[in-house]
Amino acid sequence: MSFELASCLVTLFVLAGIGTPIGYSIILASLVYLGFAGLDLALAGEKILQGLYRSFILLAVPLFIVAANIMNAGTISDRLLQFCVAAVGRFRGGLGHVNVVASLIFSGMSGSAVADAAGIGKIIIQMMTKGGRYAPGYAAAITAASATIGPIIPPSIPMVLYALVSNSSIGALFLAGIVPGLIMGVVLMAMNYYISSKRGFALEEPVPLKQLPRHTANAFPALLMPVILLYGIYGGVTTPTEAAAVAALYALLLAGLFYRALSLRALYNIFVESARSSAAVGLVIGGALILNFVVVSENIPAMVANSLVGIDIHPLVFLLLVNLLILALGCVLDATTIILVIVPLFIPACRELDIDLVHFGVLVVVNSMIGLITPPYGILLFVINAVTGIPLKEIIGEIWAFLAVLIGALLLLILFPDLVLFLPRLLGYGG
Template sequence: MSVEFALCLLTLFLLASIGTPIGFSILVAAIFYLAAAGQDIGLAGEQILQGLYESFVLLAVPLFIVAANIMNAGTISERLLNFCVAAVGRFRGGLGHVNVVASLIFSGMSGSAVADAAGIGKIIVEMMTRDNRYPPGYAAAITAASATIGPIIPPSIPMVLYALVSNSSIGYLFLGGIMPGLVIGAVLMGLNYYLSVKRGFALEDPVPLKELPRHTANAFPALLMPAILLYGIYGGVTTPTEAAAVAAAYALLLSALFYRALSFRALYQILVSSARSSAAVGLLIGGALILNYVVVSENIPNVLAKNLVGLDVHPLVFLLSVNLLLLVLGCVLDATTIILVILPLFLPASRELGIDLIHFGVVAVVNTMIGLVTPPYGILLFVINAVTGISLRQIIGEIWPFLGVLVFALLLLILFPDIILWLPRVFGYAG
């Protein structure tokens, strides 16, 4: 490692430690490296433009953000929750199950954990805490934990970003996320049932089965969105980027025309908010493109790969070690930074060790989602705190059992790759 690269890392950590947004920190540190190494600073702009021009897939990110924000503004979230209450609210821990199932469904529309938590989070937490049915901390914790499913089941913004840095197929990544999302939903519902019995949470009054068709009909147009997206991508009708545009258009038509729950003023606010969120992600992507150039210039990925192969590291040991590191980094870094900056360092080593990059990518995305609910940084904890007013102390006090089962699910995905790879193989993946 050169002196210039050491100074680059020092600058990055120093800026981040004093509260500079991570996107700006990465940009400044990378430009500082170019200047210290005597390279043309104009390379920074060249790397950003080249990376963006070669990455048509990045258009999917703002489109999925728009789709999620439109669904949150309309009545779609409420209709989905009413359907989930009618379907699973009758069982022990009913509203907790509703929480998880709603996240499973909503994840097939938004691709964002934050959109999931902010969209249905406030509504379901209010339902769970009404009349002291569930402790506020518990309701907030299971909401945060279930929101992690959002970017695992397709569509998924983090998987789009992983495809950018790994040149993997987005279609196969999306397929690889379906079974892990269901596994995580199952372990969360299992824990919710156990805790509901242990702590004596009250049973909900069941919605009569005769009303289930009505709730299903109300939610049916929204439930169609995941099916439309998946058919578009895997039926060869659309590319993943075009599918993101279809998702945004469908959400707009559904909210504005079918449900009549979206005004022009609200749409304007949605577009402004989406532009800001997209710009924040774009800033981080731009910084990561320059920093990745710096890392490649230092030949760090290849050196790391050769050293690992020389040590004859078993692929499983490598995978477990990388995931342990990612869990630790998830406590202090956001998912986008980890995917764009940290993961590329391990991709050459993964190839050398024969680790399937679809398996590696889905596991890494699941890992970074766990980081979203890991104290002290866990951004979903702050989101739930902001939209519900429940204190962080209460949320963190209840989050640990959910963190435990999420890590257990992650371990299953590492040890049994077929959970991830089975569905892609059914659709022709040769890995």
């Protein structure tokens, strides 16, 4: 390792360790590298601008963020909840099942785990804890766990970022996330049923089946969004970026005109909040673009790929080791940093071992989402603590069972790639 790279890494870890936002940490560490390497510091700005101008796909990120915030602000979340309560609220652990199913449906609109947890998740926690039906820590834990499904089922902001660093098909990635997302939902509902039966949680009063068509009709326009997105991309009607614009426009028309639940003031606040969220993501992307230049300058991808030549390592062993590493990193790093900074190091090795990049991408995103609920960092745990006031200690105490079944689901996806690649191949993906 060169002195310049060592200085860069030390600066990065020190800044991140003292609490500097990761985007600033990466940028400053990269500037340290450029300085010690005798390169013009203005090269940092040049690399950011080149990366952004060449990546039309990045426009999808703020557009999906806008769509998610509009969905949260309107009455769309309430209508989806009423539908979920009518559909699965009658079973043991009913509101826990409602929590998971709502996340499955809402994930088809937001593409963001944080948006899911802070928006619809807060409403469900209030429903679950009302009258002492569920312990606050349990309600918060299952909400955090189910929110991890958000970026797995399309649309997915992390998958857009992974497509940027791997040159994979966004359409194939979106399709590949559907079955894993459903599997995650099933294992969470199974664990919820087991815990609810063991602790004797009260049954909810079932909604009469004759009311189910009415609740379905109320939620139906919102349920159409993922269908519109996938048809637009795979039907050749839109590019992924254009599909994100369609998603934002559809959410705006739905909340503003169809449901009439969006004022001009609320829309202004949505745009301001979306700009802030997009800027936060943009800082990390900008830092990653410079850091990737540093990595390429040090010839690290080629070194990783060359180190595998002649080594008899099975692709399955490689996947298990990489996922163990990402799982460990997920305890201290956010998903965006892992995907933009860490994952590109393994892309050449995947190609060398003939590992399908779409399969690898879905594993990375699922693993990164599990990291969002892994103590001690687990940003979703902090988000729910912030929006509900439920003590972090109670949430962490209840999260372990859900964390265990999600890791089990990840292992299943590693061992059986067809679970991930079935739908993309069915619609023409050649990987």
